[in-house]
Amino acid sequence: MNQPQVVSPNSGRGPDDEPDSPTRRLRHAFLHHLFYTQGKFPALATKTDYYLALAHTVRDRLLQRWISTANEYTKNGSRTVAYLSAEFLMGPHLGNNLINLGLFDDARKSMSELGLNLDDLLYEEEEPGLGNGGLGRLAACFIDSLATLEIPAVGYGIRYEFGIFHQTLVDGWQVEKTDKWLRYGNPWELARPEWSVTVKLGGHTERMQDNSGQLHVRWVPNRTVLGVPYDTPILGYRNNTANTLRLWKAEAPEAFDFAVFNRGDYQGAVNQKVVSENLSKVLYPNDEHVEGKELRLAQQYFFVSCSLQDMLRIMKTQHVPLHEFHEKFAVQLNDTHPAIGVAELMRLLTDEHQMHWNQAWDITRKTFGYTNHTLLPEALERWPLELFKRVLPRHLEIIYEINARFLDEVRQRYFGDEARVTRMSLIEETGERYVRMAHLACVGSHAINGVAELHSELLKQDVLKDFHEMWPAKFGNKTNGVTPRRWIALANPRLTRLISGAIGEGWIKRLEELRQLEPFALDPNFRAGWREIKRANKRDLSDVIRKRCGVAVDPSSMFDVQVKRIHEYKRQHLSALHIIGLYHRLKTNPNLEMTPRTFIFGGKAAPGYWMAKLIIRLITSIGEVVNRDPAVRDKLRVVFLPNFSVTNGQRIYPAADLSEQISTAGKEASGTGNMKFAMNGALTIGTMDGANIEIREQVGAENFFLFGLTAHEVATVRGNGYRPQDYLDGNAELREVISLIRHGYFSRGDGELFRPLVDSLVNHDPYCLFADYQSYADAHERVGTAYRDSEDWTRMSILNSARSGLFSSDRTIAEYCRDIWNVQPVQVPILSHEDVRV
Numbered sequence: 067m068n069q070p071q072v073v074s075p076n077s078g079r080g081p082d083d084e085p086d087s088p089t090r091r092l093r094h095a096f097l098h099h100l101f102y103t104q105g106k107f108p109a110l111a112t113k114t115d116y117y118l119a120l121a122h123t124v125r126d127r128l129l130q131r132w133i134s135t136a137n138e139y140t141k142n143g144s145r146t147v148a149y150l151s152a153e154f155l156m157g158p159h160l161g162n163n164l165i166n167l168g169l170f171d172d173a174r175k176s177m178s179e180l181g182l183n184l185d186d187l188l189y190e191e192e193e194p195g196l197g198n199g200g201l202g203r204l205a206a207c208f209i210d211s212l213a214t215l216e217i218p219a220v221g222y223g224i225r226y227e228f229g230i231f232h233q234t235l236v237d238g239w240q241v242e243k244t245d246k247w248l249r250y251g252n253p254w255e256l257a258r259p260e261w262s263v264t265v266k267l268g269g270h271t272e273r274m275q276d277n278s279g280q281l282h283v284r285w286v287p288n289r290t291v292l293g294v295p296y297d298t299p300i301l302g303y304r305n306n307t308a309n310t311l312r313l314w315k316a317e318a319p320e321a322f323d324f325a326v327f328n329r330g331d332y333q334g335a336v337n338q339k340v341v342s343e344n345l346s347k348v349l350y351p352n353d354e355h356v357e358g359k360e361l362r363l364a365q366q367y368f369f370v371s372c373s374l375q376d377m378l379r380i381m382k383t384q385h386v387p388l389h390e391f392h393e394k395f396a397v398q399l400n401d402t403h404p405a406i407g408v409a410e411l412m413r414l415l416t417d418e419h420q421m422h423w424n425q426a427w428d429i430t431r432k433t434f435g436y437t438n439h440t441l442l443p444e445a446l447e448r449w450p451l452e453l454f455k456r457v458l459p460r461h462l463e464i465i466y467e468i469n470a471r472f473l474d475e476v477r478q479r480y481f482g483d484e485a486r487v488t489r490m491s492l493i494e495e496t497g498e499r500y501v502r503m504a505h506l507a508c509v510g511s512h513a514i515n516g517v518a519e520l521h522s523e524l525l526k527q528d529v530l531k532d533f534h535e536m537w538p539a540k541f542g543n544k545t546n547g548v549t550p551r552r553w554i555a556l557a558n559p560r561l562t563r564l565i566s567g568a569i570g571e572g573w574i575k576r577l578e579e580l581r582q583l584e585p586f587a588l589d590p591n592f593r594a595g596w597r598e599i600k601r602a603n604k605r606d607l608s609d610v611i612r613k614r615c616g617v618a619v620d621p622s623s624m625f626d627v628q629v630k631r632i633h634e635y636k637r638q639h640l641s642a643l644h645i646i647g648l649y650h651r652l653k654t655n656p657n658l659e660m661t662p663r664t665f666i667f668g669g670k671a672a673p674g675y676w677m678a679k680l681i682i683r684l685i686t687s688i689g690e691v692v693n694r695d696p697a698v699r700d701k702l703r704v705v706f707l708p709n710f711s712v713t714n715g716q717r718i719y720p721a722a723d724l725s726e727q728i729s730t731a732g733k734e735a736s737g738t739g740n741m742k743f744a745m746n747g748a749l750t751i752g753t754m755d756g757a758n759i760e761i762r763e764q765v766g767a768e769n770f771f772l773f774g775l776t777a778h779e780v781a782t783v784r785g786n787g788y789r790p791q792d793y794l795d796g797n798a799e800l801r802e803v804i805s806l807i808r809h810g811y812f813s814r815g816d817g818e819l820f821r822p823l824v825d826s827l828v829n830h831d832p833y834c835l836f837a838d839y840q841s842y843a844d845a846h847e848r849v850g851t852a853y854r855d856s857e858d859w860t861r862m863s864i865l866n867s868a869r870s871g872l873f874s875s876d877r878t879i880a881e882y883c884r885d886i887w888n889v890q891p892v893q894v895p896i897l898s899h900e901d902v903r904v
């Protein structure tokens with residue numbers, strides 16, 4: 067960064083602005099915060115100081131909307147959505163808030179007048195990575211859309227001290243580093259210790275009768291922790307709404323246990339603090355795989371109990387009677403992670419507020435909705451009974467009671483069908499006993515949904531079949547969406563300018579309006595502009611790749627991108643096999659005409675998922691060989707961009723030509739990256755899986771590269787005893803590919819390194835890579851041919867964007883509001899501190 071030429075705050079005026087222009091006011095406020103918040107002057111200020119000064123400047127502008135919103139909601143007693151999620155993968159706030167406030171260009175100008183570059187300051191923000199992947203990012207898009215649609219809503223979650231690990235590559239292997247996102251403080255949050263709540267854990271229960279013979283249950287915990295809320299305002303796009311993201315931090319009720327301290331046991335005294343704070347210490351980095359850890363269950367219960375207690379507190383201040391809980395709050399469960407809420411609300415209503423069981427149960431079911439995000443059996447949460455009892459003894463009793471009543475209902479409905487009773491029970495009793503969280507969520511909710519059409523259908527036919535048969539009306543589909551504010555307006559400013567120049571700015575709030583771009587797909591001038599933007603975005607990404615990977619890539623080559631968590635079902639290794647196939651073709655036929663391609667990968671592997679880490683190693687190994695080989699280097703490049711995150715995603719999606727969405731059909735619930743790519747004008751190569759199907763339907767089959775077995779065909783092939791060896795025998799190229807890996811071509815002759823991966827494919831291939839290999843390679847041939855006709859490719863690219871309107875999270879949220887939550891917008895008039903009387 068250049069040494070800033072800071073204008074003195076007293077002299078105030080910049081080069082050529084009005085005395086009261088927005089840029090002048092921003093500049094003034096910025097310098098004020100540099101002095102009086104950061105306590106720095108330019109000679110000593112770091113980039114972080116400048117970032118923080120700007121962040122505080124923007125925060126001041128949020129607070130007025132936040133207070134106005136809280137005032138309006140409190141006055142109206144509005145019905146409110148409580149979105150319960152163990153993860154919120156927010157991404158950096160500064161740029162997004164500037165966009166939503168309409169101050170982005172003014173901020174850029176005022177910073178440049180001070181000799182500062184806004185992009186450098188934006189880059190200083192450490193993103194709050196409080197999520198693993200799609201599920202956590204979906205929660206972030208949803209709270210953005212809720213605010214934009216002016217729906218009263220609170221996002222409830224955990225303020226992890228350490229978010230998702232930072233991924234580095236060492237010798238081509240993933241190495242994890244702690245994510246210390248709070249290191250320099252967080253200007254976007256306000257602690258609200260006055261609204262702290264107490265949460266009990268462990269211990270046992272006692273029963274007693276009162277004078278009237280009524281039975282009361284007392285939970286005697288063996289420890290308690292304090293939940294302290296930290297609030298972040300969530301702005302709507304160009305409106306006055308600022309909703310709240312409320313994340314709970316765990317603290318010890320007393321920082322020191324003085325009784326222990328006075329005995330001279332300092333360690334013991336501090337220990338309680340350490341143990342308590344562990345609850346919100348770190349995000350579990352596993353996606354799509356559960357680890358039955360006690361701390362994880364305690365985390366889930368901690369934030370759910372805090373949140374429900376918080377709702378009861380709000381009801382009290384607004385004088386809403388307890389029996390109207392479900393009218394005041396619509397509570398959505400983001401997967402089963404917060405499903406313990408069903409038992410906790412029952413406990414709060416019956417044990418703590420003496421409500422009768424039947425009334426409490428009626429309220430509970432009217433309150434909750436449950437969204438499922440996966441069909442993978444290893445991702446379905448179940449807790450060993452013993453562990454559950456140790457952490458939540460009272461909740462286990464409540465779950466037994468819910469179960470007894472529920473199974474009575476099942477027996478009545480399905481006379482004599484004990485097999486069904488066993489299948490549906492909240493307790494799994496075959497072998498070790500478990501509490502089934504998905505069953506608890508189904509029984510305790512009035513609405514159950516999947517996240518794409520195929521996924522919702524498969525839920526009904528498969529994982530939740532019995533529940534669908536019993537309560538068909540509870541089931542529905544809500545196809546995911548993503549926010550166009552972050553994923554187009556912020557991430558792709560060049561495209562945003564071009565689109566708005568053609569059709570106005572309405573699309574940012576009403577994404578269906580992108581349809582108006584369709585005629586422009588035939589306009590050569592518009593196409594040239596579109597192409598130039600993609601090229602510029604690719605140049606920017608090439609700079610990032612050169613800096614971070616030390617690899618030079620050619621922006622005129624096709625950027626073929628797969629970014630997402632690394633998982634066998636997502637099949638990054640299918641792409642790896644295909645790249646080796648291309649490499650082999652080029653080596654055996656040096657004159658082969660081939661569209662030059664840059665393959666870009668990004669994504670984190672769960673630290674304990676060995677096979678996923680080996681897939682990363684395979685990709686980096688292929689890169690090492692291919693990028694160094696002069697015979698192919700003009701045609702093929704392979705890079706693995708470390709630490710895929712929201713921040714990096716914002717640079718990657720706008721630069722992609724081709725989006726790889728190649729999961730085994732029936733495995734990817736929806737996908738949301740697929741939508742971000744399409745909006746930004748990438749074409750998709752993909753299977754009939756998740757939301758790919760709906761994307762293809764929208765953009766047109768002729769503008770989508772389809773390959774592979776359908777979910778139904780996968781089931782049939784596997785049902786008939788799938789033998790991957792048969793596919794290997796029938797495919798010469800695939801045999802060459804496997805043989806190259808086996809013989810250590812990509813591991814300096816080490817034939818052992820990738821053996822587990824190859825053996826798994828040849829002998830089991832649980833995700834049917836071999837069955838889909840040829841179809842995938844053929845689809846890539848079609849892609850290569852299509853890309854060479856750059857006019858036609860551009861036309862298809864424009865049509866992909868123009869027809870992506872359905873995939874705005876605004877549409878998704880409007881459907882949740884209408885079908886599940888029954889909530890209405892509330893318009894917020896702006897309040898100034900001069901209007902307020904104390």
Ligand code: NBX
Nearest residue numbers: 198200201353354439517734735736737738
């Ligand atoms: O949720 C993802 C699905 O895999 C995607 O298909 C879908 O688009 C997205 C949003 O609906 N699931 C996901 O990201 N799961 C997790 O991150 C996860 C985290 C912890 C855990 C289980 C799953 N214990």
